[in-house]
Amino acid sequence: MTLLLASTADSAELWAAELRARDLPKPLVVLPDIPDPAAIEYAIVAKPPPGLLASLPNLKAIMSLWAGVDHITHDDTWPRHVPLYRMIEPGLSKGMVEFVLSQVLNLHLMNYDFMDRQRAREWDNQVRGVYGTEPLAEDRTVGVLGLGEMGRNVALGLAANGFNVMGWSRTRKELAGVDCRSGGDGFDAVLGSSDILVNLLPLTPATEDILNSATFAKMKQGASLINAGRGQHVTEADLIAALDSGQLSRAVLDVYRTEPLPSDDPFWTHPKVVIYPHVASITRARTAVTALLKNIAVLEAGGRPDGRFDPNLGY
Ligand code: NDP
Numbered sequence: 001m002t003l004l005l006a007s008t009a010d011s012a013e014l015w016a017a018e019l020r021a022r023d024l025p026k027p028l029v030v031l032p033d034i035p036d037p038a039a040i041e042y043a044i045v046a047k048p049p050p051g052l053l054a055s056l057p058n059l060k061a062i063m064s065l066w067a068g069v070d071h072i073t074h075d076d077t078w079p080r081h082v083p084l085y086r087m088i089e090p091g092l093s094k095g096m097v098e099f100v101l102s103q104v105l106n107l108h109l110m111n112y113d114f115m116d117r118q119r120a121r122e123w124d125n126q127v128r129g130v131y132g133t134e135p136l137a138e139d140r141t142v143g144v145l146g147l148g149e150m151g152r153n154v155a156l157g158l159a160a161n162g163f164n165v166m167g168w169s170r171t172r173k174e175l176a177g178v179d180c181r182s183g184g185d186g187f188d189a190v191l192g193s194s195d196i197l198v199n200l201l202p203l204t205p206a207t208e209d210i211l212n213s214a215t216f217a218k219m220k221q222g223a224s225l226i227n228a229g230r231g232q233h234v235t236e237a238d239l240i241a242a243l244d245s246g247q248l249s250r251a252v253l254d255v256y257r258t259e260p261l262p263s264d265d266p267f268w269t270h271p272k273v274v275i276y277p278h279v280a281s282i283t284r285a286r287t288a289v290t291a292l293l294k295n296i297a298v299l300e301a302g303g304r305p306d307g308r309f310d311p312n313l314g315y
Contacts, residue, residue: 061295
């Protein structure tokens with residue numbers, strides 16, 4: 001019985017090296033060299049080739065190397081009867097906290113506005129408001145959509161740095177220092193209160209296009225958006241219209257409907273958009289392989305690791 005690493009992603013070599021460096025419970029084979037498909041019990045995958053997982057008859061589990069599993073489930077042939085686990089590992093969560101905290105601070109301190117002034121050679125010491133009345137973190141409310149592995153840690157990290165934090169999830173949570181909401185009313189309350197809105201929802205039929213013109217209209221005028229969830233959460237033309245009208249003042253984007261972002265996409269040149277190339281947080285090979293091997297040990301012992309994908313919920 002065998003482990004398979006099947007990745008067509010950039011980090012395939014790195015993950016293979018990290019796995020080979022460990023004391024593995026079973027032999028490892030690495031795509032494209034799969035001598036005996038029937039021997040594969042655990043498939044560790046990132047963007048596996050379409051049809052591959054369906055061709056492995058004795059799979060016990062599919063382990064995603066990424067937090068999102070859309071790179072697996074968009075293949076119609078993926079075997080739905082095999083438990084699928086998304087990546088939960090401390091490196092990914094810590095990296096997301098660092099990314100969002102840095103962007104919230106950039107927006108709070110209006111750093112991108114100062115960069116605009118620099119390009120215009122404009123000395124303006126009232127960018128943040130009347131000199132001497134500039135808001136502190138405690139004067140800003142940050143709304144976090146999604147309170148899972150990413151959102152929960154981000155919300156706690158923002159609260160620890162002095163921001164007012166509201167969070168929204170499908171089922172209501174209790175998080176120290178975070179005003180947690182759920183449901184439609186909770187969504188509207190978070191939208192209407194947030195100076196900065198952070199999207200960390202998973203992509204499901206219920207969340208696709210959740211950030212659209214109606215959503216933006218419910219937000220405070222001049223609020224900002226950070227999207228590190230998935231590009232399909234945003235109706236992109238509606239976001240551009242909200243930025244052009246001044247309803248939103250800035251958008252920091254890490255994910256897009258089409259990736260890589262096409263060179264003629266209007267986001268590239270929009271003065272109110274900050275572009276990151278899907279790097280908000282990355283699976284760290286060392287901590288991720290430790291988490292994967294722990295999950296395999298739990299499964300082998302008859303247990304149930306965290307992070308199992310629920311096809312009914314879509315995440
Ligand atoms: P989780 O599955 O751990 O958490 C999802 C959260 O969203 C949960 O709190 C869940 O609620 C909530 N949620 C799901 N559906 C709804 C809904 N319909 N209404 C309200 N809340 C909902 O996901 P992760 O935290 O691991 O990942 C979050 C997102 O971040 C994903 O889109 C992932 O792809 C993305 N990501 C992006 C990265 C990047 O570099 N840009 C890196 C890593 C992740 P409940 O708690 O009740 O289940």
